[in-house]
Amino acid sequence: MTTAFPTATGSAAPRATTRRTGRAPSDPKPLVGWLFIAPNLIGVALFTLVPLVSVVLLSFTEWNLVSGIDGIRFLGIDNFVSVLRDPVFWRSLLITVVYAGAAVPLTLVVGLTLAMALNRDLPGRAALRACFFIPYIVNVVAIGMTWMMLLDPGAGLLNQFLGFFGAEALPGWFASSRWALPALILVTVWAQAGYACLIYLSALQDAPVQLYEAARIDGAGRWRMFRSITWPSLLPTTIFLLITLFVGISQSFGMIALITNGGPGASTTTLSFYMYQTGFQFYRFGYASAVGLVTFLGIFVLMLVMWRAQRGRALHD
Numbered sequence: 103m104t105t106a107f108p109t110a111t112g113s114a115a116p117r118a119t120t121r122r123t124g125r126a127p128s129d130p131k132p133l134v135g136w137l138f139i140a141p142n143l144i145g146v147a148l149f150t151l152v153p154l155v156s157v158v159l160l161s162f163t164e165w166n167l168v169s170g171i172d173g174i175r176f177l178g179i180d181n182f183v184s185v186l187r188d189p190v191f192w193r194s195l196l197i198t199v200v201y202a203g204a205a206v207p208l209t210l211v212v213g214l215t216l217a218m219a220l221n222r223d224l225p226g227r228a229a230l231r232a233c234f235f236i237p238y239i240v241n242v243v244a245i246g247m248t249w250m251m252l253l254d255p256g257a258g259l260l261n262q263f264l265g266f267f268g269a270e271a272l273p274g275w276f277a278s279s280r281w282a283l284p285a286l287i288l289v290t291v292w293a294q295a296g297y298a299c300l301i302y303l304s305a306l307q308d309a310p311v312q313l314y315e316a317a318r319i320d321g322a323g324r325w326r327m328f329r330s331i332t333w334p335s336l337l338p339t340t341i342f343l344l345i346t347l348f349v350g351i352s353q354s355f356g357m358i359a360l361i362t363n364g365g366p367g368a369s370t371t372t373l374s375f376y377m378y379q380t381g382f383q384f385y386r387f388g389y390a391s392a393v394g395l396v397t398f399l400g401i402f403v404l405m406l407v408m409w410r411a412q413r414g415r416a417l418h419d
Contacts, residue, residue, distance in 0.1 A: 161391035168385060181392035191393060193368065194376040195400075201283060201372055202352040205290040209347055210340065212291060213298025220299070221306045231303070235296035246360040249289045250276065279369040282362050286370055289361075290351060298343050305339040306332070345405050352401060373397050 161182070164175045185191050220231055237245065252259050253275035261272045273281045309332065317327045355374045358364060364371040364379065371379070373393065381390030 157391045157394055160388050161395050163388045165387045166385045167387060177388065181389050182396065184389065185392050185396050190376065194371050194373045197283065197370065198352050198372040201287060202348050205287045205294070205351050206344060206347045208287070208291045209294045209298050210343060212295040213343070214302050214336075216295065216299040217302035217306055220303060231300070234299050237293045238296040240293075242356040243360060245289065245293055246357055250361055253285055276362055277366065279366040282366060282369050286358065286362065289357065290354065294347060294351070298347070301339060301343055302336065305336050309335050341408060344408060349401060349405070
């Protein structure tokens with residue numbers, strides 16, 4: 103049912119009315135919408151915005167938690183100058199670059215290989231997809247404990263397997279400063295490959311089928327179709343995975359704290375673990391905040407470079 107109302111020009115314009123009362127419904131109030139999103143906004147403010155602002159403010163100060171709020175002392179940019187002159191920071195940065203720089207490409211390669219294999223009509227394909235994705239959602243404590251048993255230098259299954267084939271110089275894995283970082287990279291790739299596989303699989307199912315059909319008619323082989331069609335169509339997905347995986351892996355903390363605690367020595371002390379040590383072991387919260395901001399700025403600039411480098415190179419651009 104509609105009711106006509108006069109307009110500025112004298113003509114009548116229809117307006118919707120309710121069936122029961124015959125009156126036009128009242129306009130929605132903004133307060134109702136704010137009430138619906140208020141819980142989420144409060145959570146974001148308390149657990150994201152407040153900590154972020156606190157880190158920025160603390161990075162310009164010197165603060166020992168034991169001294170309380172009254173012990174905060176303003177230093178200006180001294181913390182940032184100290185960070186850039188800190189050899190431990192640069193060593194941790196190098197370890198982080200090696201860790202993420204090796205784990206991310208390997209994760210992409212393994213994930214893409216699994217996705218292309220699972221994109222075919224295989225028996226039990228759904229179960230296989232679930233099996234490869236489970237490590238990504240398993241708790242980091244369970245992952246760490248499992249791999250600590252598998253890679254135990256004496257009783258671990260992997261060293262027993264290598265010894266069965268006559269290997270003598272068995273790796274010490276997490277107990278060795280030489281092998282601890284490669285072992286962490288192995289565990290990280292195993293845990294993250296399912297996520298990359300799932301994202302790649304979704305992208306492969308949206309690939310342009312008509313281009314593959316045209317390529318088959320022209321006699322193109324699998325490698326030619328992958329290089330000319332599959333890879334260009336997957337480039338935006340690859341950049342997305344590259345950015346998300348690099349940010350996530352470079353900030354990895356739980357697995358390092360559980361398995362190696364930054365050691366042996368300092369062989370697995372990444373920037374995230376160095377920030378934890380500085381803030382919660384040595385109580386230098388201002389300096390730890392400065393390390394976090396410098397790390398954030400470095401990652402942000404690197405992500406911008408990656409994003410701009412891929413623009414215009416995708417198949418759909």
